[in-house]
Amino acid sequence: MTVNDALFQYTLRLGDTNLILGQRLSEWTGHGPFLEEDLALTNITLDITGTAKSLLEYAALVEGKSRTADDLAYLRNDRHYFNAQITELPNGDYARTIVRQAIIDCFDFYFYTELAKSKDETLAGIAQKSIKEVTYHLRHTASWVERFGDGTEESHNKAQTALNELWQYTGELFEMNEIDEILIKEGIAVDLNLVKAKWEQYMTDLLQKSTLVKPENVFMQTGSRKGIHTEYLAFILAEMQALPRMYPDAKW
Amino acid sequence: MISKEQILSLLSEIPDPEIPVISIIELGVIRDISIIDNASISLKITPTYSGCPAMKQIEDDVRKKLTENGFTNITIITIYSPPWTTDWINAEAKEKLRKYGIAPPENTTEDKSWLTGKIKSIACPRCKSQNTKLISQFGSTACKALYQCSECLEPFDYFKCI
Numbered sequence: 001m002t003v004n005d006a007l008f009q010y011t012l013r014l015g016d017t018n019l020i021l022g023q024r025l026s027e028w029t030g031h032g033p034f035l036e037e038d039l040a041l042t043n044i045t046l047d048i049t050g051t052a053k054s055l056l057e058y059a060a061l062v063e064g065k066s067r068t069a070d071d072l073a074y075l076r077n078d079r080h081y082f083n084a085q086i087t088e089l090p091n092g093d094y095a096r097t098i099v100r101q102a103i104i105d106c107f108d109f110y111f112y113t114e115l116a117k118s119k120d121e122t123l124a125g126i127a128q129k130s131i132k133e134v135t136y137h138l139r140h141t142a143s144w145v146e147r148f149g150d151g152t153e154e155s156h157n158k159a160q161t162a163l164n165e166l167w168q169y170t171g172e173l174f175e176m177n178e179i180d181e182i183l184i185k186e187g188i189a190v191d192l193n194l195v196k197a198k199w200e201q202y203m204t205d206l207l208q209k210s211t212l213v214k215p216e217n218v219f220m221q222t223g224s225r226k227g228i229h230t231e232y233l234a235f236i237l238a239e240m241q242a243l244p245r246m247y248p249d250a251k252w
Numbered sequence: 253m254i255s256k257e258q259i260l261s262l263l264s265e266i267p268d269p270e271i272p273v274i275s276i277i278e279l280g281v282i283r284d285i286s287i288i289d290n291a292s293i294s295l296k297i298t299p300t301y302s303g304c305p306a307m308k309q310i311e312d313d314v315r316k317k318l319t320e321n322g323f324t325n326i327t328i329i330t331i332y333s334p335p336w337t338t339d340w341i342n343a344e345a346k347e348k349l350r351k352y353g354i355a356p357p358e359n360t361t362e363d364k365s366w367l368t369g370k371i372k373s374i375a376c377p378r379c380k381s382q383n384t385k386l387i388s389q390f391g392s393t394a395c396k397a398l399y400q401c402s403e404c405l406e407p408f409d410y411f412k413c414i
């Protein structure tokens with residue numbers, strides 16, 4: 001694999017994770033638990049979808065085969081998507097959506113902090129931009145985790161159940177393969193072991209503050225690095241891709 | 253040949269699509285202008301927020317303005333580095349925001365005290381009272397937070413520091 005191939009695959013993976021998460025979260029728009037929270041999550045969704053756009057545009061440029069960001073988003077099947085599985089899982093109730101979001105915001109916070117130092121100027125630029133936004137996201141979702149966990153018995157149970165169900169999908173966030181190896185040597189990609197240590201520390205502190213129990217010895221799901229997904233991804237793509245596939249020349 | 257100052261003054265006529273009291277130049281999103289000749293120009297533009305829907309509008313407005321002024325070959329490149337910051341909004345533009353009813357960004361982004369929860373008080377843009385409270389970190393657009401004044405009771409937007 002050439003460095004350029006690896007850079008394309010890497011950027012695509014990051015773009016896919018943001019795109020699928022943004023698409024999933026957008027289901028809450030207009031359905032949030034109350035107005036301010038609806039606006040907050042919709043703003044977060046917008047940032048994430050915007051980051052996906054920046055990343056997929058760059059992936060298309062790196063690939064150099066005259067595919068556009070829209071082609072990448074709308075004309076690939078689930079087996080050619082590399083988003084982390086946690087992003088495609090159904091939203092569930094609000095506690096579950098927020099617990100997942102805090103897990104990912106915390107990952108993104110430390111990940112983009114590292115990526116901002118990348119030797120690839122475009123990735124570093126996108127990371128510098130995103131980290132400012134993610135800082136706000138994490139502050140918001142972490143404070144909700146605390147309120148759910150340390151709130152009523154019902155909110156506590158919902159947050160704990162979400163945590164127990166979602167934890168098995170966190171291992172994948174830190175998986176590295178040939179793509180990462182090639183790009184770490186070039187000073188482009190992030191060594192996810194560095195991110196993992198910081199993420200674990202933050203999550204441990206947050207869960208403790210929230211009176212939630214961190215799941216231990218969990219079997220970790222895997223597959224997205226190879227394009228293997230849960231059954232939920234294909235349904236998201238079906239909805240997201242229906243229009244551009246039906247009207248391939250549609251402009252708006 | 254048309255000068256950079258003339259281009260800047262042309263672009264200063266374009267209002268921000270979401271906050272029309274300030275221009276896109278005052279917003280600080282135009283990062284570089286290179287004039288090739290009287291028909292060709294290349295501009296670098298940087299987004300305020302990753303998902304800001306106004307960016308497309310700004311790009312379209314810039315194209316329209318330049319086309320009206322004789323340019324036929326317009327290149328607009330989006331750059332991400334250095335990332336946009338509210339520090340690029342100058343004092344004059346901040347005053348325009350305040351008059352419009354949006355509390356301008358109070359701190360420089362160098363000041364990270366808000367990260368630890370120590371948020372400086374934001375003055376109400378209407379009655380100037382410091383007795384205000386945060387309703388939500390996220391407001392009507394990506395760049396704003398929602399506050400309420402405890403004196404005059406009016407809710408207001410605050411342009412957050414990033």
Ligand SMILES: [Zn+2]
Binds near residue numbers: 377402403405
């Ligand atoms: Zn007031």
